[in-house]
Amino acid sequence: MDTLAFPRTHYLNAEYGLKSWLLTTDHKRIGLLFLGAISLFFILGGIFAGLIRLELLTPPGDLVSDDTYNKLFTMHGIVMVFMFLIPSIPAVMGNFFVPIMIGARDLAFPRLNLLSWYIFMTGGLFTLYAIVTGGVDTGWTFYTPFSTLSSHSNVMTAAIGIFIIGFSSILTGLNFIVTIHTMRAPGMTWFRMPLFLWAMYATSLINVLATPVLAITIFAVALERALHMGIFDPAYGGDPVLFQHLFWFYSHPAVYIMILPAMGVVSEVIAAFSRKSIFGYKFVAFSSLAIAVFGFLVWGHHMFVAGMSVYGAMIFSVLSFLVAVPSAVKVFNWTATLYKGSISYQTPMLYALGFIGLFTIGGLTGLFLASLGVDVHVTDTYFVVAHFHYIMVGGAIMGYLGGLHYWWPKMTGRMYPDMWGRVAAVVTFLGFNLTFFPQFVLGYMGMPRRYHAYPPEFQALNVLSTAGASIMGIGYLIPAIYLLWSLKYGAIAGNNPWGAKGLEWEIPSPPPTFNFDKTPVVTEPAYAYETREK
Amino acid sequence: MHDDKTASPYEPALKHHFDDLGQQHEAAMLGMWLFLGTELLFFGGLFTAYMLYRVWYPETFGAASRTLDITLGAVNTMVLITSSLTMALAVHAAATDERRKLMAFLAATMVLGAVFLGIKGIEYHHKFVEHHIPGFGFQFEGPAPERANLFFSLYFAMTGLHALHMIIGLGIMTVMLIMAWRGRFSARWHTPIEISGLYWHFVDIVWIFLFPLLYLVDRHR
Numbered sequence A: 001m002d003t004l005a006f007p008r009t010h011y012l013n014a015e016y017g018l019k020s021w022l023l024t025t026d027h028k029r030i031g032l033l034f035l036g037a038i039s040l041f042f043i044l045g046g047i048f049a050g051l052i053r054l055e056l057l058t059p060p061g062d063l064v065s066d067d068t069y070n071k072l073f074t075m076h077g078i079v080m081v082f083m084f085l086i087p088s089i090p091a092v093m094g095n096f097f098v099p100i101m102i103g104a105r106d107l108a109f110p111r112l113n114l115l116s117w118y119i120f121m122t123g124g125l126f127t128l129y130a131i132v133t134g135g136v137d138t139g140w141t142f143y144t145p146f147s148t149l150s151s152h153s154n155v156m157t158a159a160i161g162i163f164i165i166g167f168s169s170i171l172t173g174l175n176f177i178v179t180i181h182t183m184r185a186p187g188m189t190w191f192r193m194p195l196f197l198w199a200m201y202a203t204s205l206i207n208v209l210a211t212p213v214l215a216i217t218i219f220a221v222a223l224e225r226a227l228h229m230g231i232f233d234p235a236y237g238g239d240p241v242l243f244q245h246l247f248w249f250y251s252h253p254a255v256y257i258m259i260l261p262a263m264g265v266v267s268e269v270i271a272a273f274s275r276k277s278i279f280g281y282k283f284v285a286f287s288s289l290a291i292a293v294f295g296f297l298v299w300g301h302h303m304f305v306a307g308m309s310v311y312g313a314m315i316f317s318v319l320s321f322l323v324a325v326p327s328a329v330k331v332f333n334w335t336a337t338l339y340k341g342s343i344s345y346q347t348p349m350l351y352a353l354g355f356i357g358l359f360t361i362g363g364l365t366g367l368f369l370a371s372l373g374v375d376v377h378v379t380d381t382y383f384v385v386a387h388f389h390y391i392m393v394g395g396a397i398m399g400y401l402g403g404l405h406y407w408w409p410k411m412t413g414r415m416y417p418d419m420w421g422r423v424a425a426v427v428t429f430l431g432f433n434l435t436f437f438p439q440f441v442l443g444y445m446g447m448p449r450r451y452h453a454y455p456p457e458f459q460a461l462n463v464l465s466t467a468g469a470s471i472m473g474i475g476y477l478i479p480a481i482y483l484l485w486s487l488k489y490g491a492i493a494g495n496n497p498w499g500a501k502g503l504e505w506e507i508p509s510p511p512p513t514f515n516f517d518k519t520p521v522v523t524e525p526a527y528a529y530e531t532r533e534k
Numbered sequence B: 001m002h003d004d005k006t007a008s009p010y011e012p013a014l015k016h017h018f019d020d021l022g023q024q025h026e027a028a029m030l031g032m033w034l035f036l037g038t039e040l041l042f043f044g045g046l047f048t049a050y051m052l053y054r055v056w057y058p059e060t061f062g063a064a065s066r067t068l069d070i071t072l073g074a075v076n077t078m079v080l081i082t083s084s085l086t087m088a089l090a091v092h093a094a095a096t097d098e099r100r101k102l103m104a105f106l107a108a109t110m111v112l113g114a115v116f117l118g119i120k121g122i123e124y125h126h127k128f129v130e131h132h133i134p135g136f137g138f139q140f141e142g143p144a145p146e147r148a149n150l151f152f153s154l155y156f157a158m159t160g161l162h163a164l165h166m167i168i169g170l171g172i173m174t175v176m177l178i179m180a181w182r183g184r185f186s187a188r189w190h191t192p193i194e195i196s197g198l199y200w201h202f203v204d205i206v207w208i209f210l211f212p213l214l215y216l217v218d219r220h221r
Ligand SMILES: [Cu+2]
Pocket: A251, A252, A255, A298, A299, A301, A302
């Protein structure tokens, strides 16, 4: 272990003042700018979720009106999907660690990277404006013709916000792909790259190729709303189902924008805390690409009941089953990595193990939904809600928190109290399951989503779910407290507190502005844990 | 590729985080190609919608398409193809370090781009006079007039987006012209000219697809 002294100069104290942050082109500082922004949005989205769960504590719609409830779940979805989950791991940890992990001094386009943050904030402010001036009630999916003809809420402003935010993820994705292609240090071949980078690469491909389709679709909705152009309007012969095709052409791959980065984090953490190289490295690497490619071919499974030919539905069903294969490859390979590893259960590892469990449940219930008959039964019920929360909260957010805890010492130079970290991970895991497992049952029993009232026989399970949500909220609150605490009082981390492999652990914590004094030369594959220990 | 930065001679155009101009050039080119991939899918959504409705409503789309001015459209196509030629010549002039030629070809490209936008403006004006703009007192004589709204919605969305890209292109060309005037480019380094060229050609190619789809689709009758 290196000497545990705080480095004298590093990226955080290289310059001072607000201007040095707002005009920075340092990928690490931009990562922190994103961290600050998305943390605020996460709290906002969480408040909406809390209000939803509070309303659903009792069968009648007594806390908020039906209109308000529509706005609550819409804004919960918009904020969490577009302003937290999509940027989360790529914009924070990707920004911070993609250049460091390949041995580069910065991303290929540092100014574009800063622009990406400003675009994100501009879009975010538009959406916030839509929220404070009355909200949106279309659901995060903006389905036409409701969004274009009927809704009297702030659809335009929110749509403009999401349109703008899209360009932020496009530019970030573009930056990552170019960086990984052109800026790898000598010896850092493709198959020596940490799997987190493969995940970032695959995610970025989706960002670059899917996001523009969402942008143009939202643009068409805006035109239709503002100028009564009729691209999706049945009165002109337009087809609302075309909107759904275009929307899900983005929004299914968007699920992989959220989950692939989390899978990348899990690969890093599992290797580091079981002191083994990832079993079947190439399979895990290529499964990221396979998920990115197959993810583009399955969007129709969101529309089995929206009017689709039987054969179309069958093809989308089969393809949706196929996309489960590369996901399963990852889960099996992680499990095989754990086998006979010297495992230590520190905080990041608990999150990673939690991810594997919850993602597996989310993935398997996805197969129920990809089956045509079952899907018809549970479409638009809480079964679907539970399924995608297992993926997006149980998967993506567990991965996000795991990564944050894994790299926090590197980003800040300080350790957090590991005991509290473990407590929070366990509390989050239990609270999560208590929140969402009952929703599988509710959905299967027939409780539809997006209603603020329900028959009394569903109350018991809803009370469980709301109780779970409170526990989960505490699980998120604890890290917020000790991570902030650690900034000042945490023990000094040193270069490599976990004894992990990877270029990021060979430089000081926090790293200097240009990461490396000298361009590193890579001589061994990623996760060469066995060779060191022998 | 990644030698120690201090070992290479001082290059004013080299950014600190790249090792050499070759790497910097490679990154910029790849970045532009990826951006064009994004653009392709951006237009792709509208192309998909157009194809679908064109197959569903061939009569209306044919009738609406025949109201477009094929002469102006054809002239504009020629103008744009010529501007692609002058752009290619500009890139060549940059590569051979001929500053005056570079500036002349950039200016020619801009003039042709402006001519295109002018002609497009005239066409839009005709459409306005004929009440063919959806949302502005739209009227159409012919089969299923409400579906003609669909055609013109897509016509204005697609050509409007294309025109927006042309306007951005003119802005880029202005910057390139100023940089060329200040002597920023050399045979060794003229990456901005090259990637601007890629962008310009892409915008031209979009029009090469728009013209037959919107103007020619029903002219065989
Ligand atoms: Cu899906």
